[in-house]
Amino acid sequence: MRDHIIQIINEWNPVDINPLLEDEYLSESQKVYEAASCTSTVNELANVVFNIFEKSFGKEFDKSIKECRIIAEKIIILK
Numbered sequence: 001m002r003d004h005i006i007q008i009i010n011e012w013n014p015v016d017i018n019p020l021l022e023d024e025y026l027s028e029s030q031k032v033y034e035a036a037s038c039t040s041t042v043n044e045l046a047n048v049v050f051n052i053f054e055k056s057f058g059k060e061f062d063k064s065i066k067e068c069r070i071i072a073e074k075i076i077i078l079k
Helices: 002-012 026-037 042-060 065-078
Strands: none
Touching: 002 026, 002 065, 026 042, 026 065, 042 065
């Protein structure tokens, strides 16, 4: 599941890093993985995803909670 989360986040590329290194979002992906293992709702996980990336990237992270919800849905499906 962890590798799938890394892949989902890399494909999303939330701060538009170009060129994107495979481990660019590794720290954030690990936090999302840990949260996903104890989170059961899409909305809850979306908030966690939003907060993780906002904390890591500040103003560079300009995605909406709605976009985070789409990512959270993809992750919850993996469970």
